[in-house]
Amino acid sequence: MSALTSRDGLRRITVAQGETQVSEETDVILTTVLGSCVAACFYDPIARIGGINHYLLADGTASDDASMERYGVYAMEVLINAMLSMGASRHRLKARIFGGARMRTNFRDIGGSNVDFARGFLRGERIPLVGEDTGGTSARRVEFRPALGLARCRSVVDAMPAPVIRRVPPPTTGDVEFF
Helix, strand or coil, rough: EEEEEEECCCCEEECCCEEEEEEECCEEEEEEEECCEEEEEECCCCCCCCCCCCECEEECCCCHHHHHCCEEEHHHHHHHHHHHHCCCHHHCCCCEEECCCCCCCCCCCCHHHHHHHHHHHHHHHHHCCCEEECCCCCEEEEEECCCEEEEEHHHHHHHCCCCCCCCCCCCCCCCCCCC
């Protein structure tokens, strides 16, 4: 876990695909960038412990633990267990979910499946979903202050420059002289 301390004195920790981070420190911000992936932010307001995960796919099969990290059910269980081991209580957990964009129109809606999984998981575990920013077609940047339960989500605007259109000159016409 590498953290960058910014000018405001807060430590920012990046959470990559397939990762989970938990903290009770008030100067920590957990951050991630999402497309069709989903991040769940859990918070226990009494213990002041929170965490975030970042999963790629709702469900699937994998042959080893490293491959399991990309699936929602694994990511959710790892997050809950990490929080419980630090002193959080399962019945006090509150959740927010982010991401699940439809990044490609010609493919199946992986983002929608990821969001549906998260909502279903939370319902099944009786963890209240207190906020979400999901769907659409834009990537998102999420910042979560785990010890305070505060989350901020911003859409990432496509910064690709407009394509350059090159005009091919029309073929020249005229007389052709043969030798």
